[in-house]
Amino acid sequence: MHTKNLTELAKGLREREFSSVEFTQACLERVGRLDEQLNCFITVTAEQALRQAHAADARIQSGEAGPLTGIPFAHKDIFCTQGVKTSCGSKMLDNFISPYDATVTQYLNEAGAVMIGKTNMDEFAMGSSNETSFYGPVKNPWDPQRVPGGSSGGSAAAVAARLVPASTGTDTGGSIRQPAALCGITGLKPTYGRVSRYGMIAFASSLDQGGPLTRSAEDAAIMLGAMAGFDARDSTSVDRPVEDYMVGLNDSLEGLKIGLPKEFFGAGLAGGVADAVTAALGEYEKLGATLVDISLPNTSLAVPTYYVVAPAECSSNLSRMDGVRFGYRASDPQDLEDLYTRSRGEGFGPEVKRRIMIGTYALSAGYYDAYYHKAQQVRRLIREDFLKAFETIDVIMGPTAPTAAFRLGEKSDAPITMYLSDIYTIAVNLAGLPGLSIPAGLTDGLPLGLQVIGNYFEEARLLNIAHRFQQVTDWHELAPQGFE
Amino acid sequence: MNTKWETVIGLEIHAQLRTRSKIFSGAATRYGAQPNTQACAVDLGLPGVLPVLNAEAVLMAAKFGLATHSTVAPRSVFARKNYFYPDLPKGYQISQYELPIVHDGYLDIELDESTTKRIGITRAHLEEDAGKSLHEDFHGLTGIDLNRAGTPLLEIVSEPDMRSAREAVAYMKKIHALVRYLDICDGNMQEGSFRCDANVSVRPQDAEEFGTRTEIKNLNSFRFVEQAINYEVERQIALIEGGGKVVQETRLFDPDRHETRPMRTKEEANDYRYFPDPDLLPVEIGQAFLDDVAATLPELPEARKQRFMGDYGLSAYDAGILTASREQADYFEATVDASGGQGKLSANWVMGELSGALNKAGVDIIDSPVSAAELGGLLLRIEDGTISGKIAKQVFQDMFNGEGSADAIIEKKGLKQISDSSAIEGIVKEVLENNPKQLEQYRNGQTKLLGYFVGQVMQATQGKANPKQVNELLRKILDA
Numbered sequence: 029m030h031t032k033n034l035t036e037l038a039k040g041l042r043e044r045e046f047s048s049v050e051f052t053q054a055c056l057e058r059v060g061r062l063d064e065q066l067n068c069f070i071t072v073t074a075e076q077a078l079r080q081a082h083a084a085d086a087r088i089q090s091g092e093a094g095p096l097t098g099i100p101f102a103h104k105d106i107f108c109t110q111g112v113k114t115s116c117g118s119k120m121l122d123n124f125i126s127p128y129d130a131t132v133t134q135y136l137n138e139a140g141a142v143m144i145g146k147t148n149m150d151e152f153a154m155g156s157s158n159e160t161s162f163y164g165p166v167k168n169p170w171d172p173q174r175v176p177g178g179s180s181g182g183s184a185a186a187v188a189a190r191l192v193p194a195s196t197g198t199d200t201g202g203s204i205r206q207p208a209a210l211c212g213i214t215g216l217k218p219t220y221g222r223v224s225r226y227g228m229i230a231f232a233s234s235l236d237q238g239g240p241l242t243r244s245a246e247d248a249a250i251m252l253g254a255m256a257g258f259d260a261r262d263s264t265s266v267d268r269p270v271e272d273y274m275v276g277l278n279d280s281l282e283g284l285k286i287g288l289p290k291e292f293f294g295a296g297l298a299g300g301v302a303d304a305v306t307a308a309l310g311e312y313e314k315l316g317a318t319l320v321d322i323s324l325p326n327t328s329l330a331v332p333t334y335y336v337v338a339p340a341e342c343s344s345n346l347s348r349m350d351g352v353r354f355g356y357r358a359s360d361p362q363d364l365e366d367l368y369t370r371s372r373g374e375g376f377g378p379e380v381k382r383r384i385m386i387g388t389y390a391l392s393a394g395y396y397d398a399y400y401h402k403a404q405q406v407r408r409l410i411r412e413d414f415l416k417a418f419e420t421i422d423v424i425m426g427p428t429a430p431t432a433a434f435r436l437g438e439k440s441d442a443p444i445t446m447y448l449s450d451i452y453t454i455a456v457n458l459a460g461l462p463g464l465s466i467p468a469g470l471t472d473g474l475p476l477g478l479q480v481i482g483n484y485f486e487e488a489r490l491l492n493i494a495h496r497f498q499q500v501t502d503w504h505e506l507a508p509q510g511f512e
Numbered sequence: 513m514n515t516k517w518e519t520v521i522g523l524e525i526h527a528q529l530r531t532r533s534k535i536f537s538g539a540a541t542r543y544g545a546q547p548n549t550q551a552c553a554v555d556l557g558l559p560g561v562l563p564v565l566n567a568e569a570v571l572m573a574a575k576f577g578l579a580t581h582s583t584v585a586p587r588s589v590f591a592r593k594n595y596f597y598p599d600l601p602k603g604y605q606i607s608q609y610e611l612p613i614v615h616d617g618y619l620d621i622e623l624d625e626s627t628t629k630r631i632g633i634t635r636a637h638l639e640e641d642a643g644k645s646l647h648e649d650f651h652g653l654t655g656i657d658l659n660r661a662g663t664p665l666l667e668i669v670s671e672p673d674m675r676s677a678r679e680a681v682a683y684m685k686k687i688h689a690l691v692r693y694l695d696i697c698d699g700n701m702q703e704g705s706f707r708c709d710a711n712v713s714v715r716p717q718d719a720e721e722f723g724t725r726t727e728i729k730n731l732n733s734f735r736f737v738e739q740a741i742n743y744e745v746e747r748q749i750a751l752i753e754g755g756g757k758v759v760q761e762t763r764l765f766d767p768d769r770h771e772t773r774p775m776r777t778k779e780e781a782n783d784y785r786y787f788p789d790p791d792l793l794p795v796e797i798g799q800a801f802l803d804d805v806a807a808t809l810p811e812l813p814e815a816r817k818q819r820f821m822g823d824y825g826l827s828a829y830d831a832g833i834l835t836a837s838r839e840q841a842d843y844f845e846a847t848v849d850a851s852g853g854q855g856k857l858s859a860n861w862v863m864g865e866l867s868g869a870l871n872k873a874g875v876d877i878i879d880s881p882v883s884a885a886e887l888g889g890l891l892l893r894i895e896d897g898t899i900s901g902k903i904a905k906q907v908f909q910d911m912f913n914g915e916g917s918a919d920a921i922i923e924k925k926g927l928k929q930i931s932d933s934s935a936i937e938g939i940v941k942e943v944l945e946n947n948p949k950q951l952e953q954y955r956n957g958q959t960k961l962l963g964y965f966v967g968q969v970m971q972a973t974q975g976k977a978n979p980k981q982v983n984e985l986l987r988k989i990l991d992a
Contacts, residue, residue: 392785
């Protein structure tokens with residue numbers, strides 16, 4: 029069962045080939061057997077999952093099932109889940125049982141999906157390797173010596189290892205796409221505002237966006253259909269109907285104009301990655317697309333801009349973790365200041381503290397104009413680069429990450445090197461555009477990702493473009509050894 | 513008052529808006545509920561929650577802007593003011609910083625019968641209130657009540673245009689009246705719905721530059737504003753004249769000791785690290801919306817004042833006093849109606865006897881024991897000559913004490929004016945006979961003694977004789 033895609037699974041459930049309870053039990057068994065070596069899950073919600081599976085089976089029997097009814101999935105531990113620990117990968121929230129559901133949680137519940145558990149992640153989504161988690165690093169199923177990418181590393185590894193057919197993630201600077209690339213799966217970051225942020229613990233509010241991690245574009249289309257939608261509780265959510273992402277999956281790519289930014293193919297790109305991307309582009313030409321060289325001149329400013337905007341917002345967003353109302357509280361505080369400094373000092377890990385300090389500095393009186401204000405101006409330029417490009421081309425393609433999965437510990441003492449692993453994904457968040465990553469090859473036995481970036485709300489087009497590629501290639505069907 | 517020094521005052525008034533729910537959540541705003549029963553996930557600042565702006569708060573701010581000749585900004589932006597405090601759940605307050613919803617307006621205040629002064633309104637911005645820290649009853653710990661967290665506030669910042677505590681109070685009263693006219697704030701100062709911070713400085717007369725100011729926080733009565741400012745001005749002058757320097761600081765007023773004291777502060781300048789709140793979109797307001805708001809505005813104090821002057825022939829000063837509160841103006845108009853349209857008489861009574869009695873009893877005009885209809889009934893009896901103005905004051909006191917309507921009291925106590933000419937004539941003759949000396953003096957040209965005879969007649973009738981008739985009869989007999 030664990031090798032089937034969502035469409036096959038839904039068919040199997042509908043035709044009583046197996047029940048949701050059986051499938052859920054199989055997933056739980058697989059998690060129990062295999063996750064010890066991967067550490068994908070912070071919490072496994074077996075009891076709740078079986079309850080949901082029973083309910084789903086009843087719903088399937090009554091003929092009211094949707095495409096996700098009875099399908100197990102893993103939920104990134106950044107989404108609030110009522111009655112279930114929602115830790116965000118941090119000691120700070122290790123004791124936080126959310127009293128409410130995130131909108132995405134609610135939507136997936138309503139779709140009848142079965143939550144198997146909450147996945148490991150970089151602490152408060154700050155990281156590109158899953159090494160900053162309070163719960164220890166996630167191992168890449170392709171090579172347990174290597175990172176799965178981050179911050180949605182647990183979600184990506186769980187799908188790659190066939191523990192679950194689909195998972196949720198969030199992407200602030202590449203946190204869905206980069207782990208999808210490093211784990212050899214499909215990951216989609218929708219347009220900012222497409223998926224509600226309500227109940228999704230904020231890292232950088234103007235950049236955060238939830239999305240699916242799956243084994244194929246078709247599966248991503250099904251997941252996104254359930255996750256997306258306007259939410260009056262999120263003022264930045266866009267009131268626009270959700271498309272049927274399935275209808276256009278097989279549309280022809282004849283005449284598609286693919287822009288190739290020269291800035292995405294320069295120094296720093298590993299040879300193996302460049303070769304794989306080139307080969308993938310060749311497939312697209314065969315499908316009728318034409319390749320156009322373009323320039324996104326402000327690309328080199330994206331990482332520095334991001335590392336002002338995101339820390340500034342996070343420094344404020346994380347202020348509510350103060351030990352007063354929920355979460356970690358230092359024992360025996362002497363006074364208010366002691367309560368604050370020790371609760372936060374003991375509750376947050378080093379990467380989170382680093383970003384809070386950078387952000388606090390960037391927003392300080394006297395530095396605001398030079399950093400935060402300037403970063404917002406550059407952000408506008410980066411957005412304009414993309415809009416200008418989309419005047420002449422339909423989509424942009426390039427590598428998702430500059431290298432394949434790196435070794436655990438390889439970059440953890442060099443934050444800037446680590447930050448550069450998101451060099452191709454960050455600009456997309458700054459502009460608020462949709463982007464996805466699909467498996468496009470292997471180098472030294474490790475998967476590589478092709479990134480496809482579209483114009484606003486062109487998720488359906490991106491999924492179509494990814495799906496057509498997956499019809500003529502089988503990179504997305506490769507499973508890591510031991511997890512086939 | 514020390515005439516070498518000029519006082520400069522600016523006020524920051526916080527008016528709690530009367531929205532049904534909080535500014536960024538659906539929780540109720542009712543005052544006085546059990547602690548933490550009116551705080552939802554958003555108010556508690558739980559991980560993952562997001563604010564959604566309450567449209568009613570925007571409408572109320574727009575009303576205030578239009579009523580103060582201000583610009584209602586086509587685009588305003590919410591910003592985060594970051595600081596840590598236990599009753600501030602998110603670690604930041606959502607406020608407005610660079611782009612407030614209302615700016616550049618004014619209000620005129622009356623200083624006396626003939627002088628008004630224009631006070632500039634720099635800006636008015638929307639923000640959320642914090643919760644409350646409770647320091648008693650927790651055995652050395654602090655309790656946190658987040659019911660108030662997220663209550664909408666309109667912070668109204670004036671220009672430093674006021675030059676005395678009296679002006680500051682007049683301005684604050686005017687804003688207080690206005691927000692109640694607009695029905696955007698209940699104005700309850702005891703519950704903290706309307707409070708202010710006063711920025712106070714002094715400078716030598718004719719100086720160009722402002723002196724160093726201090727900010728007196730959280731003044732929640734007009735009397736405290738006056739006392740606090742007067743104390744602070746004296747303190748600053750004494751300090752400077754003694755060779756010292758005013759330190760820019762935040763101070764608290766102690767109403768028991770009538771003095772201001774520095775607030776204990778750890779650091780002088782807090783860096784709030786303001787930045788636009790990425791969870792909220794800019795507020796955009798179009799002309800069509802403003803036109804709709806303008807159409808729903810009630811008659812405002814200034815317009816009502818002008819109308820009172822025109823319709824009832826009142827002086828600007830009287831009309832100003834009567835329109836100072838919506839309740840008083842309503843009471844006055846109801847009295848005019850009930851008294852058959854006697855504007856001036858109604859004005860005198862509302863501002864005179866009624867206001868005096870209410871003040872003495874410490875009762876608000878809406879709770880007046882004498883209704884406007886009842887007062888109008890009394891004025892009708894003056895008008896038709898049933899009683900004199902003097903007797904009416906006596907009747908009013910009885911009405912105020914709950915002894916019944918004007919007619920009932922007049923009847924019961926036999927206060928009806930004597931208007932029977934023959935009865936009055938008899939008493940007049942008796943008075944003249946009993947005062948031969950004065951009568952002779954009058955006849956020798958001291959006609960001023962007419963008043964004396966009137967007084968004697970009124971005394972003899974215990975004030976019940978119709979004074980007009982007494983005058984006429986006396987003249988007739990004396991000049992015969």
